[in-house]
Amino acid sequence: MDQKWSSLDLAVQLESLKRDCSIHIKGALSREECISLMDMVENLQLSDAKRSDIEAKVIEQCQVSVFNKDVTRMLEAHFGQGYQIMWSSFDVVGDDAAHSYPSITWHLDGGVTGSLKLFVYLNSVEEHGCNTLMMDQERTNQLRKSGAFPISMKERKEDLTNELINLNLTPEYISYDLKAGDILLFSPLILAHRCIPPRIGKRRFTVCFTIIPAS
Numbered sequence: 001m002d003q004k005w006s007s008l009d010l011a012v013q014l015e016s017l018k019r020d021c022s023i024h025i026k027g028a029l030s031r032e033e034c035i036s037l038m039d040m041v042e043n044l045q046l047s048d049a050k051r052s053d054i055e056a057k058v059i060e061q062c063q064v065s066v067f068n069k070d071v072t073r074m075l076e077a078h079f080g081q082g083y084q085i086m087w088s089s090f091d092v093v094g095d096d097a098a099h100s101y102p103s104i105t106w107h108l109d110g111g112v113t114g115s116l117k118l119f120v121y122l123n124s125v126e127e128h129g130c131n132t133l134m135m136d137q138e139r140t141n142q143l144r145k146s147g148a149f150p151i152s153m154k155e156r157k158e159d160l161t162n163e164l165i166n167l168n169l170t171p172e173y174i175s176y177d178l179k180a181g182d183i184l185l186f187s188p189l190i191l192a193h194r195c196i197p198p199r200i201g202k203r204r205f206t207v208c209f210t211i212i213p214a215s
């Protein structure tokens, strides 16, 4: 959908992204488009060898819709020197996430300084309960200094309440009520984050793009 933000809308989004390192962009894709993208994958047989081709098509179509004039203008203004879209993925997180999805523990991503992750939610959080939980920059910094984000996946934790309390910080987190077609854009090297697994019998469908500053 072409949203056509006013200059003020754009300025507000840019300011939030700079200040909070995360923003919620509503209605980037229509509900119909989300359903049609999910159906493209759902209608396949599990054994279908063409699955990766279809996923690539879903990502491609999603990319055309998401990187519309508004989002492109915002990213150009944010990055200044230009940006590149890298490592796109289509992901389905099921209720077995605790055993199959590594991102359910608190962590910081590695990678290129200034990177952003852009998640397109194809179905709503209210439907599956699977959300991306983030911690603000200040708490993240204090926890990082205390060693709460080990490199080893096995040592990472789903719950950092005790660690926060020990540092005299309140257990407060950031999350958005993401609806089908909404975008979560955030700095995964600056804000600690984790994925909350979906409710029993539910699945979350997302397309994710990593955006890095042009070198």
Ligand SMILES: O=C(O)CCC(=O)C(=O)O
Pocket (backbone or CB within 6 Å): 103, 109, 117, 131, 132, 133, 188, 193, 194, 195, 196, 208
């Ligand atoms: O799936 C999520 O909600 C978060 C995934 C994550 O940690 C990442 O892509 O860096």
Ligand SMILES: [Fe+2]
Pocket (backbone or CB within 6 Å): 103, 107, 108, 109, 188, 193
């Ligand atoms: Fe991550």
